[in-house]
Amino acid sequence: MSLVWLLLAPGAGGLLAWVSGGRHQNWPRWIALAVLAIDFLLALTLIGPALAPPGAPLDQTAWIMSFEKPWIPQLGISFELDLDGLSLVLIILTIALGLASVIISWTEITDRTGLFHANLLWAVTGVIGVFLALDLFLFFFFWELMLVPMYFLIALWGHEHRFYAAIKFFIFTQGSGLLMLAAILVLVFIHQRATGHFTFDYLALLGTPMGPVTAYWLMLGFFVAFAVKLPAFPFHTWLPDAHTEAPTAGSVLLAGVLLKTGAYGLIRFVVPLFPGAAHEFAPFAMALGVIGILYAALLAYGQNDMKRLVAYSSVSHMGFVLLGVFAWNTLALQGVVVQMLAHGVSTGALFILVGALQERIHTRDMRLMGGLWGAMPHLSAFAMVFAVASLGLPALGNFIGEFLILLGSFQVSVPFTVIAAGGLVAAAAYALLLVQRAFHGPESPSLAAAKPIDLTAPHLAVMAVLVLAIIGLGLYPQPVIDQVAAGLAVLQHNGAPAASLRVQFADNAR
């Protein structure tokens, strides 16, 4: 039942925030804060080992908690939520960034706060649902559901070109989502023909026997949906627009959380459901990852808009994730998990700082900045920390993630690893350029006249927590790795290329 509460609390809180918005504009803020805080504590109580007894079949060792109720029994659809370590760490990240988003929007969003916080909480609900759902239909339901509030966040509270960006975001993700739906349905019908059982249960569909060509096409259907969300080159073009135009909280959620659903989908669905095809496709996927790393880094280097720069750096970091997922060994997958968390924290923090900067000096154009350190030392110092985190400085989380990914992918492909490592150099270039152009140098006269104030207490608190998190991940990532180990082991087992040859209905029929 805890899982249902975990999922429903933000959803119900969203309704409450919406209704209360008519009374006073502060009520939705407090409600959102309270609901997410409770949800966060709830998620923390779930930390722990899997509950399976010793000696249980491998498939059952991963789950910390499960919940299942029939939903649309006529079509073999059930409301099935399962939590393993991977889901849990991502959910904790989601709620934490949700909390950060509420706090940093306190002064930025003054218009229709009720609807704003409702959408924010609903987006969080959708994402938590995606991380929990193990029925493919339910998963798709949440996958689509999280788009709508995100669309409204961008379209209603965004910047100049928000409508264009919001529609582009929606069409990209929805279009690729429909491909995934088609692939899900084909998989379900193939499974039905093989077993006579019409079901959307992920665990039952694992190991469905099918021809290699069919498997390849279905795998591509899933892959495209997740690659768009990740985003992987060449499906990334929606992201810079969406990030740049979204309000700060929207960018934080997009970068910190929504992109992770793409990576999660690759790990949870693409490889385990189609191990043979994914193995065959791995060189192409890794190539796309490497291209993404370098190409996005190059584009980031060329940006004048600070938010666009951070957005492209996001694409570059997600290239590492793609590389790591398709390397598919323990080291690489552990690296992927750490990278996802570290990227969520560091990029989220950078977006918060850019948002704070824009609120103060009303521009994101780095050509108009310079010498901000003198006026806003705290903001600049935090920006420095997260910029160097982003370039992969040891002792900060991103370093662990990228290092483990490269270590893992080295065992699979030396050339890809060598080229990808070049991305670290490129990251240093754009990250340091950002710091140099915005914060160092002579103070720009127009900004000096504006006398911007430095970060206030709420922002400082959020930043302090995020800095602690990124340092914690960098110095002692072992607890996270331990928490996800059991889940990753099962996924790796299901996703091993040889698994496609095994017929395993009996094992999976739970």
Add this chain to the structure above:
Amino acid sequence: MTAAAFLAFAPYSLLGAVTIVVMLAIAAHRSHRLAAFSTIAGLALCCIALPLAAPASPTSVTPLFIIDGTALFYSGLVLGSALIVAILSYVYFGNRDQAPREEYYLLLLTATLGAAVLPASVHFASFFLGLETLSVALLGLIAYASPREDAAEAGMKYLILGGAASAFLLFGMALIYADLGTLSFARIGALSQAGSAPDFYRLVGVAMIITGIGFKLSLVPFHLWTPDIYEGAPAPVTGFIAVVSKIAVFAVILRYFVLAESPDDASLRTGLAAIAILSMIAGNLLALLQNNLKRLLAYSSIAHLGYLLVAFLAAGSLGPEAAAYYLAAYAVTNLGAFGVIGLLSTPGAGRDADRIDDFRGLFRSHPFLAGSLALMLLSLAGIPPTMGFIAKFYLIAAGIGAGLFWPVTALVIGSVIGLYYYLRVLVAMAMPVPAQLPTPVPADPTALPAMPALAGNAVIALLLALLLALGAYPAPAIALIRMTIGTPF
């Protein structure tokens, strides 16, 4: 007729009786409220009578009708939708207009009667009579807001094009009769099974029937009338055309093809698949160009009927139940959308509040109506947690289960195109109101007398509740569909 047949046919007889009672009531005492209330009460009674007739089904009532689960389900959908349209009409005509309004309800009941018997028809005679009853009454409804210029134009267009379509249909039926010597669907099926290859008469006959039906369902390339008539008719009537007439015609044609035509006829399937794909693509592309919400919904309904043909083609798989759920979702969604347009419009004005510019700033001025319309549009786009999402999922499932590669591909592409124009309306509603207000100013529903305003908002709230409840938990609806229409596999 046996007693069982009388009982089974009771809802339809009752509807006929209600029509006559309302006519007599109008003759005795002219009152908008009396006419509207008796219509609404009568339609509600018919809806209640349907489940009571269920135990007697399936029953053949004369060679013309069969009352079975399918007939009851689709008739229920037709009657329920007509009930909603009647309430919306009462709100729309409100107390604002002094022109005679009572005959409107008579026409509405007559059209509903024609539509309600179509799903039960198993014979060309009842098919054609039902369709003509529906079409002729619709003609009056379309042109009802006669002071408007485009009302007369829309009526004229429907008269001429609809007449041509009926002629095609009738000629097609005559050719088949000439070939086989029977008008009964089942006999046609049996004779064509027994006979050798279908001859020329029969092929031309089927092609002509498809032409006539294509017009009624506004499928490409027979869709040209649709946007003008959607635009010219009063909003509740547009809702009636979009929902009631399409459901009724779809139900009868489904029965005709199941009973009379071989499902594996390759040329027929190819032809229908081509029409489906053209409708999905052309409907969605043309909708992109519209600046008028009614015209936009007209093109979107062309696309939606194209989607529905996918279920039609998947008759062996999940098709029939997918079609049933899709039509239910389509009814709720479109009635809601046209209901909101109707609540914002007044028949006395030169036109309805239907330009997309009229909706600017609606989220601020009418948050409830704007929120409802937004959810209706998201349902049309197939976004959870609405009925439209489940419906689209169902259709794609049926299409994939039947191995329809190209139609499903077109469905996916069409849906993505569709998103763009639905979202455009949402964006307009979220934008600030322009400084220069377009004329006429959309009517303010709070300015209505209390009773109609309350009824209007209540209907929208009911549709919204259905949309979300059956979107989040569709199991009861699917259970009902399986109970009436039958199970797949």
